[in-house]
Amino acid sequence: MRMPLLLTLCAATVAFAIPVGGTLYIKTKDAPLLKEAKSKAATLRKLQPGDRVVWMGVSEKDKDFHQVEIDGKKGFVLRGDLTPNKPQAELDSGSGKPMSAAAFASSGAATKGPFGPSHASYQGDPAATQAAAELIYLEELNKAKATPEALAKKDKELNGR
Secondary structure: OHHHHHHHHHHHHOOOOOOOOOEEEEOOOOEEEEOOOOOOOOEEEEEOOOOEEEEEEEOOOOOOEEEEEEOOEEEEEEHHHEEOOOOOOEEOOOOOOEEOHHHHHHOOHHHHHHHOHHHOOOOOOHHHHHHHHHHHHHHHHHHHHOOHHHHHHHHHHHHOO
16 A cells, blocks of 8 residues: 555656756746735736746645746746646748747637547538638648757758757
8 A cells, every 4th residue: 555655646746857946838828927826816927838937846835836936036837837848839831930839829729729630520610610620730730840850940041040
């Protein structure tokens, strides 16, 4: 019986497997940086996907909140708003230029959630079905073209780097 408890405790402590002072990224659009570790606390600022934060640890008051620091400002964010992986840049389907994670999140791409393959016929509305098909196509196109190599090549073409 001790082994499952020990495994559970170990898994909880290495959720991000980074030390205090390590780097995490915001993965949610308009994630609130809160003054306190509670959902109704005052919002210090809104964080965007790809924002880099310094992880200061889990709140002692509520384990769902983690203390972070960004631009010298300390506050709390929900655990679900954090990721250890830097978000990959998306390619704009029109220009082929890389987009920041914040720009991609603002582009309407968040609406693609309900338009997965299981929703190919969205509530019988032909216009919505067409929009769903286009979003699925663009998502697959971005997946195919947005390799690290392709992004580096495009960045070099556009910025000479």
